[in-house]
Amino acid sequence: MGITFRKETFRDDFTFRNSPEHIRRFPFPFHEDAYMYAVNIEPHVVGPKGSVLENLIDVDEHYVAEMQDRALVLAEDPLRCQSLPHMTLAGWDLLELLMEQQALGYPEHFTLTRDGDRWRWINRPLGIDDTFTFGDTSTLPYGPMEYITRQSQGDFCILDQRDGNLWMDAGMVTTQADWSLDFDIGMNFFEWHAPVPLAHEKGIFVRALKFLTNIQQGKPARRLNWTMTINPRLDTSPENYHKWGPDRATVTPENVGDKVHLRVELQSFWRLPRSNGIVFPIRCYLIKMDELVTQPKWARHLHRVIRDLPDELANYKGLTRYRSTLVEWLSKLDDGSPTNPGFGPD
């Protein structure tokens, strides 16, 4: 049996939901009652069956709907997918990685067969069956990065490594938490992180860069990041901020549970074999408060984290306008009892 893909939307009528199984596998990002930046990077190894780490590239029930939303974003704004001229080889590296991982984890949905440079890729959920020559861009309908990332959940940044730094030189970014690939493309690691408050002073980026530039082939790493989004909207780009920003003013005590979503990014980092670049998939998971609080431990953790978050971070994450409404709502689900450490549900 394979995954049952949901028919749902991430805009307009917002029909996105998580099934009960997907609520329990949600990658909850807080293992204690407080949150502060840390270089929380760990080896990206396979985790428990039924978790989002069961496969290193996760495909879930939202796959088809997410790919449809990506196509809508790209039709509206093709600048969300860009690759500087020297990044084509890295695009082929990424195509290989994603085809291999998706075929390995979900053989009922994806099949890759290779005969030398002649490759056949079957993607059953999206109805794709293409034969192409690996390394020859003219045999694909898009460049290799765009082709495969139109068929893979999450945003993807490809980083070129040179001069001891990482450079954001290619990417497919349609589900971002408020940063612009079009503006940041070509920047180095410190430059594209420049607007992040507090973390530079803590030396976070210096240590993170050191770690990332040493990532070896076959030994990927990962970390979690989080923010909050009003309505299950994937495209919270700065480009469209004037369109989705007003949502933040619509949160009321009555609709918190339905409108406010925790947005977790599972970021992983992989060395690419031919280009020596790093690919940085940013896989986005959304869960509405009503779904999240079905796990009482998560409700208690989240209440304490949001309540005690430094104002600067709350502001950066865009929570300021509805934070007090959310904390008030969550407080009713927090009996003050201690929470067990750890990420998992009850």
Place this chain on the structure above:
Amino acid sequence: MAAKSIISRPVYGTLSPQPGKHHLFITDAEGALAIAEMAGSAPPGFFDDAEIVFIPGPDGKHTAALQALRPAQFHLSPSFASLLPRLRQTLANAHMGLRLYLAGTEGLIGQAMQVALEAGIDHTSIQTEHRGSLARRMQCVHCKGITENVTTQPATCAHCGLLLLVRDHYSRRIAAFQGVCINAEDRSEIPPMEEVFR
């Protein structure tokens, strides 16, 4: 001088003569004074291998001061846009050993650096010195239009009309600061507009 800011915001230095075979100076308005001052510490004959391109400010001053340096080539340009075709060809034909010096307003330095990057010159090899106006080039993140000479915070996008927060986040590739809608969450909030980039 520009105040200390975030890491993506460019930092400018003080021009100094570099070892090289050929020296290209691109400057506007009071940037000419930075070159004249640097000339004091330049070795004899330095300007024999130099080209100076000058976009005078509205007051038309400093042309004579630059001509007095007797560069091998001296070119006056009425605007950066009019300079572009010439500059692109110069950089495309440049050989190893060319040194680039940019002096003047942030807009001039940023746009000249953008052309140099497109020609394959590493930005860290370029000498820069900021003189004169702090007015910003701003790209609207929403409509992608560039608004020149922004002096206020917030500022109105000259293309789509949104009221934008002018961030310190800067792209060398676009040669512009980022503008993001300041009242996206509630359009009825109109913060006062202050003259801050002079």
